[in-house]
Amino acid sequence: MPQPYVSSRRLVANSLSAMLAAIEVYNKPRMEYRDEVTVLLVVNAWELALKAVLKKAGLRIFYKKRRGEAYRTLTAEDALKQALNHKLFPPAVDRKALAANVRVLIEYRNRATHLYAGDLAEIIYPFLQTSVLNYRDLMFDNFQKDLADSITWQLLPLGAKAPSGPVQFMKSNPSASTVAEVQEFIDDLRSMVDQAAADGADLQRMAAVYDVHLRSAKAVSSSDLVVSVAKEGGRVVVKKSDPNHSHPYTTNELLDRVNAKRKGRPLNSRDHQALCWKENLRDNTRMAWKHAKGVSYTWSGEAVSHMVGLDDAYFDRVRTEYSAELRRRRRSSTPSRVADPMEPVHLRGGCDRAGGRESRSRGHGPGVC
Known part of the structure; x- marks a missing residue:
């Protein structure tokens, strides 16, 4: 059985369609299961885009065929790894941060698909928003396709209003099995952010909240994800961030x-x-x-x-x-000096006639009064 033909043009078109669908779903005024559906579509858009990038670079997008089995294309994780190893990301984008951003969404996708991800809208939002901007740069750099051409940007990528402030939450006592699952995801997420920071990645390209002018408002750090969730994964309470964490550098x-x-x-x-x-x-x-x-x-x-x-x-x-x-x-700050008629006159080698104080002339010993 020959290897299936894959059209780069179709990969690019379907990837853009998936990302546009994700943005449309997220911006609906009322939508249940919003975050889960959006992440599924965003990860799908990334997987197709990465395969298109690999194919453009002349790299394989299929696994080695096993006897008696059909050809299988790379998973999103493996396509990301290949693109990272071959440095196929735009020069202006920190590839380590971009990869970390996509991995976070893949992890969330896996949990949401196979189990239950909890109410993590406040946390996942900065990763989704940054992912859209990273994706736009990738597609424009490789295929000259600008996502903005198909979007009413007044809506903003993934929302007209960002969630409140830096994402740090008050502590409570988790008790249900569903809460343990959410807590496990948060622990994994913090580890990913810590690893990206340790690798020197630009955390602005991993997760950030943007204002209406698309200026970055704040990069998300590991300290912003210190989270304990309430019983049954209920909505958590936002707390003001500590500048010792948000501004840590001398x-x-x-x-x-x-x-x-x-x-x-x-x-x-x-x-x-x-x-x-x-x-x-x-x-x-x-x-x-x-x-x-x-x-x-x-x-x-x-x-x-x-x-x-x-x-x-x-x-x-x-x-x-x-x-x-x-x-x-x-x-x-240094005004020109103007002679004061009332100022005492210091005689060379002599004394201050007005004040009777001894004066020293340049290059000579003390004067004599």
């Missing part, structure tokens, strides 16, 4: 992480100071935080991603502008 730690990830010359504190001046980063609460009684700022993962995305030419230009601004400030 300036030196920030620069270390940025230099480890960006291409170009190493950045130093002067680059950081100039950028803070140019873009008012210290006033941006998504980037910086300072305790009311503190003297120094701490920085978020978004600040890391922002600095990584800026090239050397921009930093050089900002440094030049900052140096010029400092020179201007020094000139304006």
